[in-house]
Amino acid sequence: MLVGGSDTSSNTVEFAMAEIMHKPEVMKRVQDELEGVVGKDNMVEESHLHKLPYLLAVMKETLRLHPTVPLLVPHCPSEATSTGGYTIPKGSRVFVNVWAIHRDPSIWEKPLESDPERFLDAKWDFCGNDFSYFPFGSGRRICVGIPMAERSVLYFLATLVHMFNWTVPEGEKLDISEKFGITLKKKIPLVAIPTPRLSNPDLYQ
Numbered sequence: 211m212l213v214g215g216s217d218t219s220s221n222t223v224e225f226a227m228a229e230i231m232h233k234p235e236v237m238k239r240v241q242d243e244l245e246g247v248v249g250k251d252n253m254v255e256e257s258h259l260h261k262l263p264y265l266l267a268v269m270k271e272t273l274r275l276h277p278t279v280p281l282l283v284p285h286c287p288s289e290a291t292s293t294g295g296y297t298i299p300k301g302s303r304v305f306v307n308v309w310a311i312h313r314d315p316s317i318w319e320k321p322l323e324s325d326p327e328r329f330l331d332a333k334w335d336f337c338g339n340d341f342s343y344f345p346f347g348s349g350r351r352i353c354v355g356i357p358m359a360e361r362s363v364l365y366f367l368a369t370l371v372h373m374f375n376w377t378v379p380e381g382e383k384l385d386i387s388e389k390f391g392i393t394l395k396k397k398i399p400l401v402a403i404p405t406p407r408l409s410n411p412d413l414y415q
């Protein structure tokens with residue numbers, strides 16, 4: 211449980227940081243939100259997390275484009291069933307390609323573009339009840355770690371972006387391509403340079 215939970219969460223933080231760094235206006239908006247809620251003389255605490263709707267939208271958009279369990283876990287129907295005109299025999303191994311659903315142009319406008327704005331209304335959540343967006347799966351076998359994943363990803367992101375500005379090393383280009391597997395990773399690990407941005411140096415001790 212802990213192994214499954216740590217890779218998926220850390221890969222989500224890495225993809226989210228890459229997406230944030232790719233769009234300076236997103237970085238600025240996250241930092242403005244954090245300044246309003248946390249303040250420039252404070253560190254992020256768990257109690258701040260539910261007051262950061264834009265950062266939550268960034269996490270949701272990251273999990274739309276880069277769902278870190280792209281085919282969910284294999285499912286196996288206990289009875290023969292049919293869906294979309296196909297018969298699925300009892301005992302089949304079924305993979306659900308949530309990665310492709312999250313990029314389906316019949317559901318999403320400009321599906322390949324990262325735009326956290328689309329998650330600012332409360333329409334989308336992680337409950338798996340809408341088969342257009344379900345990065346944590348759905349139904350009886352839905353991820354049991356959603357509350358922990360949500361808190362830990364938001365806490366890491368909020369702390370990283372509040373305390374530092376981030377840039378890619380001189381002469382390098384930011385790459386957001388993916389490497390497929392049971393879990394989805396960045397093809398090239400993110401290398402980012404932090405510069406402190408808070409006024410009180412004691413906060414970095």
Ligand code: HEM
Binds near residue numbers: 349
């Ligand atoms: C961003 C982070 C995470 C993502 C994207 C994620 C995603 C998923 C997905 C897609 C499934 C399969 C659901 C299905 O097939 O319907 C799953 C199952 C599971 N996840 Fe997560 N997960 C994350 C974090 C965590 C954490 C932090 C924990 C625990 C501490 C955890 C524990 C589990 C367990 C135990 C299952 C199996 C549930 C079952 O089969 O009944 N996950 N997760």
